Amino acid sequence: MTLESPAALEFLLSRRSRPAKTLVAPAPTREELQPLLTAAARSPDHGKLEPWRFIVVDKGAMPRLAALTEERGRALGKSPEDIAKGRSQFDLGQLAVVVIEVQKPSEKIPAIEQTYSAGAVCLALLNAALAAGWGANWLSGWVSHDRGFCAQALDLADNERVAGFVHIATEGAAPPERPRPDVHAITSWVSE
Numbered sequence: 001m002t003l004e005s006p007a008a009l010e011f012l013l014s015r016r017s018r019p020a021k022t023l024v025a026p027a028p029t030r031e032e033l034q035p036l037l038t039a040a041a042r043s044p045d046h047g048k049l050e051p052w053r054f055i056v057v058d059k060g061a062m063p064r065l066a067a068l069t070e071e072r073g074r075a076l077g078k079s080p081e082d083i084a085k086g087r088s089q090f091d092l093g094q095l096a097v098v099v100i101e102v103q104k105p106s107e108k109i110p111a112i113e114q115t116y117s118a119g120a121v122c123l124a125l126l127n128a129a130l131a132a133g134w135g136a137n138w139l140s141g142w143v144s145h146d147r148g149f150c151a152q153a154l155d156l157a158d159n160e161r162v163a164g165f166v167h168i169a170t171e172g173a174a175p176p177e178r179p180r181p182d183v184h185a186i187t188s189w190v191s192e
């Protein structure tokens with residue numbers, strides 16, 4: 001029988017991300033991060049392909065990623081504002097789990113379903129972190145779509161890409177409210 005969990009439902013009905021720029025130390029330790037990664041890896045995955053993996057970027061690696069963002073931004077002709085925005089997640093970051101989508105060859109499972117599964121892993125990780133009392137935020141930024149950055153900073157292969165940088169640390173400020181969708185407006189029922 002399905003296990004009832006009103007607390008889990010209440011959490012899902014009230015959860016909010018904590019903007020990465022408001023996160024402060026401490027970040028989770030390796031031991032504290034382990035159950036969060038375990039929860040994230042327990043995500044729907046058609047065909048059991050496990051089309052994802054994790055790279056944990058801790059505080060020590062943030063300056064290297066910030067400098068590489070600057071270098072790539074200049075090489076790509078980005079504006080100073082875009083470069084500053086791109087590197088800010090590393091300038092300010094305490095710890096980020098980079099969820100990597102790993103496309104697996106399959107005759108049965110379409111590539112897009114593997115992409116959806118990687119997105120599900122990002123949300124599961126975000127929610128596990130929030131449920132454990134951490135502040136957390138799922139970011140991308142232009143670097144996550146830049147092959148040069150992905151290869152140099154994260155050593156990604158051609159069949160891999162960044163699904164998200166999930167920043168996890170301690171909440172430093174109350175998170176802002178934001179409007180939520182009108183669920184009635186986006187839902188239709190088909191009954192016959």
Ligand SMILES: Cc1cc2nc3c(=O)[nH]c(=O)nc-3n(C[C@H](O)[C@H](O)[C@H](O)COP(=O)(O)O)c2cc1C
Pocket residue numbers: 015016017018019137138139140141163164
């Ligand atoms: C794939 C993806 C990438 C995102 N990238 C960014 C980003 O780079 N910068 C940003 O401010 N928010 C980004 N967001 C939005 C935040 O993660 C988040 O939706 C927002 O802070 C509100 O979160 P909440 O609905 O959990 O409260 C991204 C969201 C998704 C799904």
